[in-house]
Amino acid sequence: MTTYHFVGIKGTGMSPLAQILHDMKYDIQGSDIEQYIFTQQALEERNIPVLPFGANNVKSDQVVIAGNAFPNDHEEVAKATELGVPVYRYHHFLGEFIKKFISVAVTGSHGKTSTTGLLAHVLGAAKPTSYLIGDGSGKGKEDSEYFVFEACEYRRHFLSYEPSYAIMTNIDFDHPDYFKDVNDVFDAFQSMALQVQKGIIACGDDPYLQQMQAKVPVMFYGLNDNNDFQARNIQVNEKGTTFDVFVRNSFHETFSIPGFGTHHVLNALSVIALCHYEQVDVNILKEQLATFKGVKRRFTEKKIGQQILIDDYAHHPTEIKATIESAQQKYPDKEVVAIFQPHTYTRTQTFLAEFADSLNQADAVYLCDIFGSARENSGNLKIENLQERIPNSNIIGEDTIDLLSKHTNSVLLFMGAGDIQKYQRAYESQLAS
Incomplete structure (x- = not known):
């Protein structure tokens, strides 16, 4: 039996893909750095071998799937080429794999992970469904009808996919190290739209x-009157949010979700629209929407005394605003305190004013040093450049x-895409001592 060897198996897309293939009874192993990354827990639970990098991990009877961060001269990729074994890049392999199912690509500048989850x-409660979520979660079902996956626009990787459906949550300027401006981002999404089946x-x-x-029907969802699927009468209480859904202006059903904030209503609407189109029983839909626990690192809460500590992946001004609104x-009745670690110098520089505007919505602001990327040069940018735009921040x-x-x-909001969690851990151990 062929073994699939993953180069960089702890990646946020690679780990769930390995989990899916393992669940579908394929033989899986992989390699990565030895430092602990949260995506490895699910691999360990499935007893998938994770080896330190080394050319000897690659054997002639394998198929190699390489993470996008590993160049062709990486020792394992080079060894695979030398042995003549098939080497797939993550997004190319996934593009072929999804053709076996009714596939739903969830894409957009914000909200992909939560909406995929x-x-x-x-869908999983209605039909056999496999899924790949960008928080490191994956599940494969051998008899799957549906395959739900997060499709990332970065470097136009999502153009490797020709999904049955696409959910598109929004278009915003992000990844300024790759995209020139918001029109360049739009161009990528426009290309993706033409590939949907x-x-x-x-x-x-x-x-x-x-x-x-697009070459296929487009259904619009949202709060405005011109949408095919519209949310009206949005009510918030201590348990979450309740709203009515109108389909082309006629009342469809009332739904409740445990989330807070407009973005959660919109995410739910997109799911309601897809399920309506695929004729999923509305009672299953209501029940599942009401019981969704969320995904990893998206408003993950912990209560310590009078304080609520929240871990959130928000790393773009739009996401910070949404997270503060939810809190x-x-x-x-609680003070909302933002603790933010900017992610990459290019993003921080590009959105300096917007970061300040969003963070100013909080009652108090603390800033951590910028988490740089190996791909970039810091220039002269320092965290103080952001601090001076936010009155009374520390x-x-x-x-x-x-x-x-x-x-x-x-409510302490620890926000960022770098290693912001170490600050939360430091604070928790301080409290414990």
Whole structure:
């Protein structure tokens, strides 16, 4: 039996793909750095071997799947080429693999991970569904009808896919180390739209998605009146959010979700639209929407005394605003404190003013040093350049983390895509001692 060897198996797409193939009874192994990464837990639970990098990991009877971060001269990729074994890049392999199923690509500048997780949770209760989520979660079912997966626009990788359906959540300027501007991002999504086979579900409140050309039907969802699927009468209580859905202006059903904030309503609407199109029983849909626990690193909560500590992946001004809004809606009587670690110098420089605007929505702001990427040059940018745009903000490190203890009745939002979690861990161990 062929063994699939993953080069960089701990990657946020690679780990779930390995999990899926393993669940479908393929023989899987992989290699990666030895440092602990949260995506390895699911691999360990399945007893998938994870080896340190080394040319000898690659054998002549394998198929190699290489993560996008590993160049052709990486020792394992080079060895595979020398042995003449097939080598697939992650997104090329996935592009071929999804052709076996009714596939749903979830894409957009923000909300991909949460929406993929929600759709997998809902569809999986109705039909055999495999899924790949960018928080490192994957599940394979041998008799799958559906394959739900997160499709990333970075470096136009999602152009390797020709899915049955695409959900498009929004278009915003991000990844400034690759895209020139928002029109360049739109161009990538427009190319992707032309590859979809059956239908597109797009947020009609987004001005860019409104202009999308496609060869398949496009259904729009959102809060505005011109959408095919519209949410009205949105009510928030301590348990979450309830709203009515109208399909082309006629009442469809009332739904409740445990999330807070407009972005959660929109994510749910996209799932409702897809399930309506695929004729999923509305009772299953209602039940599953109400019981969705969320995905990893998206508003992950922990209560310690009077403080709520939240770990969130928000790393773009739009996402920070949404996370702060969720905290304010869920905990109206608590002070909302933002602890933010910018991710990459290019993104920080590009969105300096926007980061300041979003963070200013919080009651107090603490900034951690910029988490740089190996791909970039820092220039002269320092965290102080952001701090001076945010009145009364402080710079914080692991050694000064106890400053947070003065915010007694508060929600502490630890936000970022780098290693922001180390600051939360430092604060928790400070509290414990």
